[in-house]
Amino acid sequence: MRHSLLRLLLSSMILTGCWANVPPSDKPEPTTAPAASPDSSRQTSPDESVSIVITPASPKVDGTITLHEFPEAISLSRQVPGAAVAFTARLARDETVTWRLGTDEDAADGWSVLRPHFPLNEAYVITAEVLGDSGEVLQTVTLDSVVALDRNAPHLFDERSAKAGDVVAGMTITSFSMTPFPDMPLSYAGIVEFAGETTVKATYQHFGAETEFLANAICFHVDPEYETRLPRSLGDERATFFCAKNADAIRAHVGPAGSTGHATVILDHYTFDYRPTETWNRATVVKIDAEPDPNLFDETAVKTSDVVAEWTVTAIEKTGNTYHDFGIIRFSGEARGTGTFYQENAETVCFEPDRSFAVKIPRSLQEPRGTGVCAANSRDVLAKLGNVTNRRGELVISDYRYDKRDSIDSFNLAVFVDYRLLDR
DSSP states (O other), X not given: OOOGGGTTTSOOSSOOOOOSOOOOOSSSOOXXXXXXXXXXXXXXXXXXXXXXXXXXXXOOBTTBEEESSOOSEEEESSOOSSSEEEEEEEETTEEEEEEEEEEEOOXXXXXXXXXXXXXXXXXXXXXXXXEXXXXXXXXXXXXXXXXXXXXXXXXXXXXXXXXXXXXXXXXXXXXXXXXXXXXXXXXXXXXXXXXXXXXXXXXXXXXXXXXXXXXXXXXXXXXXXXXXXXXXXXXXXXXXXXXXXXXXXXXXXXXXXXXXXXXXXXXXXXXEEEOSSSOOEXXXXXXXXXXXXXXXXXXXXXXXXXXXXTEEEEEEEEEEEETTEEEEEEEEOEEEXXXXXXXXXXXXXXXXXXXXXXXTSOEETTOOSOSOEEETTHHHHHHHHOOOTTEEEEEEEEEEEEEEOSSSOOOOEEEEEEEEESOO
């Protein structure tokens, strides 16, 4: 429903399950509860030994699961006969309000939902329903221990009770307009205006005029250690991201359209915008100290022998003259870094570099697709590493080829010289 460019910027307003097993963790041992007594009129040969397992994201306090953030995972202790399991939560103080946590259909070792979303600062009762092929309930399992969500950090505000004059993250609410989201219990949408300056560090992107929804915008992904300096609601799952209200005033400081970089930003008049449309948080940038990334080049002006981030342009093959159809630029050089392997298709292995690696790889100001690079020698990589989807790794690349042709499915390619997985 949303444009693919924004998927990394804005979290969906709906909740979904995650089809993966519970990862190993050095956090507290998961808490389990036995299956509830089955309703014989609705259930078929229930397995009363199965239980719900909740893996908390923070330590238990006095035997109670007290979470300062969302749980790491909620799962069944093992797979049982059935087609799927649906996890729900209800407010411990109000049995009429339930919240769907997600449905897992194919996890192999105990069906689970990773990072389940709880919308408010409340105590919840967790239930799992094992479903048959037609959606009928075969078995109901209830976690007897109440899950208490304790998220009283000073940068969080409660959508139900916040009001003008409240101070959140050192900023004062000047206008508050949030209402329940239709057909989604406990979920709120709307706009909250704040006054007060704060300083954050963030990576930024200066979007070009061709960018859908964000044309000419200058936007910031806040560094994790600075996220608590900006207000957010209890129900907001999104990454901490905002765009400048006064983009024209700071445009000269961040580099030409297409530029990315890192900046220290003093901001004021923060607008928290949480609505099911193409909107995002905004702020007035009072002062900015920006450092554009060193790997940027202008594909309309680059020449053979130019050096970009220690790579040398060796050849330019133009195939078109439009924004989306330029051609191929070849670079000689080498770079090393970490990131995440993924597969573009069954024959092509690719790599999404961490930011520290991405700034070592040439990137065009006219390239909106991101920093992923695929292996020119994918067959060799797959033969050595096997299935690498969503696997962390370290990589050395050479012979980089920037490829932007509209007529074919093109990928930026490089020879993967040396590579290894970091999460074996």
